[in-house]
Amino acid sequence: MYSLSELQSATNSFSEGNLLGEGSLGCVHRAEFPDGMIVAVKSINTVPLSIIEEEEFLDVIRNVSRLRHPNIVTLLGYCMEHGQHLLVYEYIRNFSLDEALHCATYKPLSWGLRVQIALGVARALNYMHSSCMPPIAHSNLKASNILLDEELLPHVCDCSLAILRPLTSNNVKLKASEMAIADSGYIVPENFQPIQPGIANTKADVYAFGVLLLELLTGRRPFDCSRPLSEQSLVKWASFRLHDRESLGQMVDPVMTGKFSSKSLSRFADIVSLCIQPDQEFRPPISEIVESLSCLLHKPGTADDAEVDPFDRSFRSTNARFFGSPTLSYYSS
Structure with a gap:
């Protein structure tokens, strides 16, 4: 546990200069302790909580504190004093995948990097779904x-923090509703259908991961209201194109660098298609996706070939702009 006074001191009283970002649960600040x-x-901007709701908050902390994986941001501690509800995480000094894909400041990600990133995320989800008992869904x-x-x-x-949304204040809920429009492309079809107990959350993670794979493949946002109506939903636009070789080739992000074969592209499309199945029963467990992506990455010609470093350091900001995480990059649940 951290005290409110030490967190106030470390964040310069949660000053604007230490603000890393603002999401649908509240703000995130950079904090530096005297030891460096x-x-x-x-x-977490909550309404006044009852004793039962305080226990619910602690349950979330207990769950998230169990997560220890190289591809998951680690929860280090928390603070519950004077009506404040604060979570303390390890600090990842750089930027988000959203920025890497959609911000012109950065050079394009290569094909090999995109597959590597997808595999790392899949491994994180597999750890949550398979190694934690009971399983933990990201949500x-x-x-x-x-x-x-x-x-x-x-x-x-932001692993498993979405459960805290009902406890947040009205002004945060308003912020969350605004963000939900942009994030609607990740929402599973079963949100509008009867949900089978026990498998819904992890299956929803698999669907969202499939949308993420589409985002990596196409460079398009999951929902983009600036595009023609028929192209605004990435899943709807892409679904019937995934198994047509010519259409699939045309879907590839035009700024993507690195070598890849038509066979690897087809295999990647097969993985996407499985993840975004409308019926959750037909979506595979994330463990199978990890195996498929591992095979895709390590077969010759499926990712960047040997002469191209898959961790190409040329992918850097054109302004050498590295920072902790701007708006919506850090814990923007």
Whole structure:
């Protein structure tokens, strides 16, 4: 546990200068302790909680604190004082996958890097779904909740925090509703159908991961209201194109660099198609997706060939702009 006073001191009283971003649960600030340790402090802007709701909050903390994986941002501690509810996470110094894909400041990700990032995220989900008992679902997987470190390795954040949304204040709920429009492309079809108990959350993660794979493949956002109506939903636009070789080739992000074969592209499309099945029963467990992506990455000609470093350091900001994480990059659940 951290005290409120030490977190206030470390964040300079949660100053604007230490603000890393703002999401649908609250703000995130950079904090530096006297010993030089740097962390990220997420403020959960809650309504006044009852004793039962306080226990629900602690249950979430207990669950998330179990997560220890190289591709998951680690929860280090928390603070519950004077009506404040704060989570303290390890600090990932760089930027989000959302920025890497959609911000012109950065050079395009190569094909090999995109597959590597997808595999890292899949391994994180597999750990949550298969190694944790009971299984833990992320429940809000999206590109802005995946941070890339200086080695361009992915770190999934905001794991299992979506359950806290009913406890948040009205002004935060308003912010969340605004963000939900942009994130609607990740929402599973069964949100509008009867949900089978026990498998819904992890199957929803698999669907969201499939949308993320489409985002990596096409460079398009999951939902983009600036496009023609028939192209606004990435899943709807892409689904019937995934198994047509000519259409599939035309879907590839035009700025993508690196070598890949038509066979590897077809295999990648097969993985996407399985993940975004409308019926959750037909979506495979994430463990099978990990195996498929591993095979795709390690077969010759399926990712960047040997002469191209899959962790190409040329993928850097044109302005050498590295920072902790701007708006919506850190814990933007």
